Structure formats: structure tokens, C-alpha cells
Amino acid sequence: MTDLEAGAILGLKIEEWLRGMKSESIVLIGMAGVGKSTIGTTLAQALAFGFLDVDGYIFQKDGKRIQEIIDSEGEEALLQIE
Numbered sequence: 001m002t003d004l005e006a007g008a009i010l011g012l013k014i015e016e017w018l019r020g021m022k023s024e025s026i027v028l029i030g031m032a033g034v035g036k037s038t039i040g041t042t043l044a045q046a047l048a049f050g051f052l053d054v055d056g057y058i059f060q061k062d063g064k065r066i067q068e069i070i071d072s073e074g075e076e077a078l079l080q081i082e
Contacts, residue, residue, distance in 0.1 A: 026040075
């Protein structure tokens with residue numbers, strides 16, 4: 001059970017749950033195209049957190065899009081870069 005699920009079961013409001021966080025980072029994980037960047041940007045603004053889109057960071061650093069890396073170097077190479 002995640003902390004969020006536990007908080008929901010206990011009836012905590014999201015603000016109370018966030019105050020109880022042990023970290024100042026939130027990581028969104030999911031399949032391509034499900035809205036991680038959209039939700040992440042909105043959540044970061046609402047919480048006054050910074051936001052880092054890993055795909056964008058990799059492109060800025062290496063000049064290659066995720067699919068280009070997978071096509072030319074393979075998924076294992078992408079995992080190492082991430």
C-alpha cells in the first residue's frame with residue numbers, strides 16, 4: 001500500500017498528506033502519453049515545487065529524443081541514461 005492509499009483510507013485531506021511527506025520530491029511513473037508531464041506541471045505549480053521532465057532533460061543534454069535513443073541504441077541504453 002502506498003502512502004497516498006494509506007492516507008485515503010485514513011481520510012486525510014491531500015494537504016495533510018503532503019505536510020506529512022518525508023521527501024520534497026514526487027515522481028510520476030506511467031506509460032507514454034498518459035499525462036505525466038501535464039499532471040506534473042500542474043501539481044508542481046499547485047505545490048510551489050520545481051518540475052523536471054526527464055524526457056526533456058535528456059533531449060536538452062544529449063540532443064536526442066527518447067525514441068531516437070531507443071531506435072539507435074536500444075532500450076537498455078535509454079535505461080542507463082535515465
